[in-house]
Amino acid sequence: MILDKTDKYREDNRLEAKAAQGGLPKSLWETISAFANTAGGVIVLGAREHKDGSLEIIGLSNAHRMLDDFWNAALSKDKLSARFLHDDDVRIETVDGKEIIVIEVPRVSRTMRPVFLNKDILGETWRRAYTGDHRCTREEVQSMLRDAEATSGDSRIAEGAEMGYLDYDTVRKYRTRFSFANEGHLWNDATDDEFLSFLGAIARDERGDLKPTYAGLLMFGRDCWITRILPQYFLDYRQQTGTSTRWEDRFTSITGDWSGNIYDFYLRVYNKLKAALKVPFKLDGIERVDDTPAHEALREAIVNCVTNANYHERRGIVCIWDEDALTIANPGDFRIPIEKAMQPGESDPRNATMLKMFSMIDAGERAGSGISRIFHGWKEAGYAAPVYREEYGPDRTILTLPLVGVSNGVSNGFRQIKPADTTAPLSGKSMKTQGEILEYLTENGLSKSADIADSLQISVSRTNELLKDLISQGKVASVGKARATKYKLSITDRNIPK
Structure with a gap:
């Protein structure tokens, strides 16, 4: 029924x-x-x-x-x-x-x-x-028509782009990584133009002139030229790990002080986000091993984001590091159902040429197991399960990688939460939970949001949202600023909802 x-x-x-x-x-x-x-x-x-x-x-x-x-x-x-x-x-x-x-x-x-x-x-x-x-809208129809094509759209020549749009400093960085991952490969002796042609980053147009493909422009171009061809293109990294409303660290693709392309963004954002990961002390012989399953999962997650993004859509790619999670979001939905994409061997990337480029430097999985590796690696590292969700109008795919662990009897150094909370959204308002917060403040008085979150076994970000709502209702008052902020029951309203 x-x-x-x-x-x-x-x-x-x-x-x-x-x-x-x-x-x-x-x-x-x-x-x-x-x-x-x-x-x-x-x-x-x-x-x-x-x-x-x-x-x-x-x-x-x-x-x-x-x-x-x-x-x-x-x-x-x-x-x-x-x-x-x-x-x-x-x-x-x-x-x-x-x-x-x-x-x-x-x-x-x-x-x-x-x-x-x-x-x-x-x-x-x-x-x-x-x-x-x-x-x-016309743009939404055109987007579906592009996705319906049998060939990957990023393999096409970018209409209006010129070879001068490419940033050859980025190309050299990629080639260095490529030669390290592919020692003795025939492409290592090729000229830059030959190498880019082999890679699918450039191709000859109807007149025989070399032009960047969409994949080449996105991976190796400069933001000022990329946005001429793809006006909605935008990359954004933010770090907010304190209680302040201001970002502790942020960079975007539009500042002009770096290339603003996908490959450099991948390198920069991975080096930022990996600092959020716990690295247990582990030796391989006498060398310390700093690369964990979570690091591999994070690389896969970033590659999955940039190679499945719809660069014709609004809002761009956004990567956020906050107290409780890493959030990686891209414009565009999955081209196959999420449940199917999570199965090993199932893959339908929107930008297959870009995925090939990442896979050739061991930074992306072409065999269709990238998403399953994200989930497996995160679980192996002891974190709570990742959560994918899709939004529509405009289309968006959002991956949340929790930075908290699951209570399983194993000490992993992470703040523990109940398994039931791993699938709960980190936003939303619950009267029951608000009542528990008021009860906690009644018993404990002036308290930090982290202490409340630990007692109630919910995330800090969700606790902060619930506290904000309680403040707007006049039931809770805040004391102090930024990291020193604490909370107490409002003098004017000490009624606890039953």
Whole structure:
């Protein structure tokens, strides 16, 4: 029964209930297009969804006739641009003696996208966001069409780019790393242009002139030239490991004091983020081993981010180091479902040429096991499980790498949290947890957020957010600034919610 699975779909707005008392609603087809172009979902005809998320079953007076009407329209070339629904995706179910129609819309493959209506690709292509179905912009349609291509888009010549757009200092750094990883390789004796051609970073255009490919421009170009070709391109690193609202360390691609390209960003951001990792004392003979499974996982995570990014999308690549986690986010969704991408051997990178470039210096996994290596390496290092999530409109993929450990009876030097918290989001408001914070402050008086977090066994970042909300409610007051900030019950309100 579909009602047994509604909670799973409701969490990320992949459940849609429609009363459908007057027949098939027009919005039904918009929702089918939206679900197919996003992450899939379930539509229930003959039900209403209340504000609290519960479903009220109304039933359909003639579900079988409506089901026939549905298939007549769905199989018509004039309605849906592609046939992707199967017989078992659409069915009649009976709940409390009332018949409803359940439509389980799959996430279609990228080669079939965009799914649009009424032969109108620009006006009737829909996607799903947290606010519901929205009509796609021209840019969103173009993005899906690019992803539908059989060849990797970054292998194409970057229209309008010139060889002078490349930063040869970056090329030399890459070649040094390449020669170290590939001793005796024939490419090591090639000229720079020959090497870049072999790598797929440059290619000859129709007139026979050498031009950068998108992969070459992104990996080895300078930001001022990259943004001429890809105006939305932006790279951002931030470190905020204290209670201050200001970043302790930050750099972006637009400052002009470094190349601003992907390869240099990879080197810089990895050297920054690896400082967050715990390095146990371990010897290989008489040499100390500083590279842990977490270091390998971090490299894979950064490479996965930059090689799956959609550089035509807004908001750019952002890497953040805060007290409790490393967060790595890129524009664009996964091209295959996350669950499938996490399986060894499954991979569909958006920028396959760039991934090849990283793999040739042992910095990325081409065999389709990169994401599974991220999860395995992080677990081996004793950290809580990583969490991937996708956002839509604009599309975004966000990876959270917790810097806290899981209570498992093994002392690893990390602050411990309960396993149940490893999948909980680090944001959001919980009245129950707010009540526990108020109880803690009642018993302990003036306290640091880290002490509250340890007692309640939740993350510091989540604790800070809950405290901020309690301050806005007038129930908690802060004392001091920056790292010295402490919290106490407000004098004006000492009522603890039950």
